[in-house]
Amino acid sequence: MSQRPSYAVGTGLFIVLGFTALGYLATQTTSVANTSRGPSYTIEAHFANIGQLKERAPVKVAGVRIGQVQSIVLDPGKETADVKLSIDKRYDKIPEDSVATIFTSGLLGDQYVGIQYGNSTKIVADGSTLGLTRPAQQLEEMLGKFFGAGGAADNLSGSYTVKARFTNVGALSAGAPVKMAGVAIGSVQSVRADPVKLDAEVVLAIDKKYSQIPDDSAAAVFTSGLIGTQYVAIQPGGSPDMLKSGDELVLTQSALQLEDLIGKFLVNGSPSDKKPADNASASNPPAGKH
């Protein structure tokens, strides 16, 4: 009849509930959920560059998780990173000439080790080393090929203006940098729609220092990085005559939508997705998680 048992029971329930929640958080929502619990064996791989690969990152075949990265060590005196992979015992039929590659899951995701099976009949044994590896492709490098590198605009000390017409400026706005070879040489002075020609007229203010720009150069609206702002890139032409203030750039390339770009990128296949010449047994999509 006394109140004490009900307190005790309620408090006990509360404590159990709290610890259940803690256990749930700790095991189901953290990387602990990814650690394999079954028996496993270890193989090694040496990479020239591991990029952002971390311990406990997944190891995948055909996009399916078969194990995790156990340790990453840089051997003193060697230039390659020694990566130990802990592979689930069930997947013990990995051919000896398989290729280990470091991929990025998705565009923004973490990196993982993808294994592309070879043709050899010999099987990788516990503790042995995968001979063929492919280092991490830096996302920046890949994108750099599309966009050119970004940089901060210089302070303008005396500039001249040229005009350029684009059918689509994307999200370009006044103040955006103007770059040549990735280096800022000026800024966008104004962006306005031409009511007659029905396109966008962009006035570029270019630093006086850069007066040696051929007048047949092309202007393009690019995006710096994946989620960055847009800028105007000048691609120099071959004309002997130089741009003067008030000139108009005739050759222009409008803004590409990021979606289009990435679409192309993914459909065409990234450099990292190309298989080694002699391997044709397994394919591994670059975005294994999707």
Added chain:
Amino acid sequence: MTDSVRAKPDDSAIVRVRGLTTVLNGKTIFDALDLDIPRGKVTAIMGPSGTGKTTLLKHITGQMRGQAGDVSVDGQNVQALTREQLFELRERIGYLFQNSALLTDFDVFENVAFPLRQHTELPEVLIRNIVLTKLQAVGLRGAARLMPTELSGGMARRVALARAIVFDPMLILYDEPFVGLDPIALNQVLKLIRTLNQTLGITSVLVAHELAAVQQVADHVYLIANGKVVAHGDPKTIASDGSPWTRQFFGGEADGPVPFQYPAGDYATSLGFKGGA
């Protein structure tokens, strides 16, 4: 003991206060107070409000310490005791708070059982028997499962009394036990004090204002004012003792040794009639 030199040859005193001097916030509460509380008797401590009657009780229980002098209870000098020794002493003293001070979290039964549960490992059956005995003594056995908020002031005080006697103390201190009680409840409490004293021989100390009630139970009365004992003696005769203090206190006069005016600067100066003074 050092104070035995100055002590009166009254060995029956359970509480002995010698030369107690207490200054609180710059105000002298006790000024070399001497006082004896005889064992096995009911002693009333009376006096105008603010003379430190409750403070005296706190000195007896060691909740407060004076700047000078000794307070000894049952031969122990309270002011020199460690916290553990004080706690041991307090287990033998019952204290009835003016507002009962029942623990509002617990019902009546648990309130009375509280000291037992805290200090003993008695089996539940025994605790139950002791608690019900004490509640029966104060006439509230039927209210064992009521919560303190459901009790009237008089009932709460009787429960607090049951709690105070649960360890059969040698001494009970009653802090204003009659305040705010209707005549019936007042007489119930009076009866209890007398019964406890007569049947169990528990020494009782009352702090009270009500002369009529005190005359019914007390064997001895101390009148304290200005930090000193100004009169003491038999309750029946003390009122006619003739000193200005007793005359004012028991006669209820507005002005006298206890001034109507709280001490203040010169009135005319305060009003600005003596400019520049």
Added chain:
Amino acid sequence: MNAQLARDNIVIRSLSQIGDCALFLLQILAAIPRSLKHSRETIRQLWFVGAMSLIIIMVCGLFVGMVLGLQLYDVLSIFGGTSATGTVVAIAIYRELGPVVTALLFAGRAGTSVTAEIGLMRATDQIAAMEMMAVDPIAYVAVPRFLAGVVAMPLLCCVFCALGIFGGHLVGVSWLGIDNGTFWSNMTATVELVKDVINGVLWKSVVFGAVVSLIAVFQGYTTPPTSEGVAYATTRTVVASSIAILALDFVLTAFLM
């Protein structure tokens, strides 16, 4: 002398409060061994400050998770990263929102009631009565409430976080259509046990629980035993707790990062 200084200057007054509070903490810590025999009272307080706060914690956790899911989905969809919703919900809740919001709710729900309860116990002489019954009120009143807060906060925070994840999942997966597997696999790939759950959820909430309960008990214990004093102390508990939680959150984050 101290009291005169305290009246003069709000800075000195605050400093002396902090100093008194620290001394009170020492008293509490010293009394913990003595309060072991009051373990039943500790459990009772765990019920009051912990179990009784569950409902509000659960409801708030659910809604925080849901609103996070909604907001993050909106922002992440700008650059096609909606699959990271689960990750960001989890990290935001574990590292900051979980401990901080739980602690603020805890201060409002449990801290105030502890302050008011102790203040009223003092006003009605219950504390003095315990002294007289030879029961140490620090060990019997202050320590159980303090310990209950220290134990209850991390548990409440875990419940809050779990409900927050559930709320994020509810909005992200059930409502906005993120793939269920993507939601969980991205979360488990990024959230780390030590950095996010142990450091973020557990350590922070233990510290917050200790601070909130200390402030609540201290305010209740030192307030003038009048109805005005109790009301004022209750307000101060919320104000001081909130400031302490947010300031300590910064310090802890800097240390645990």
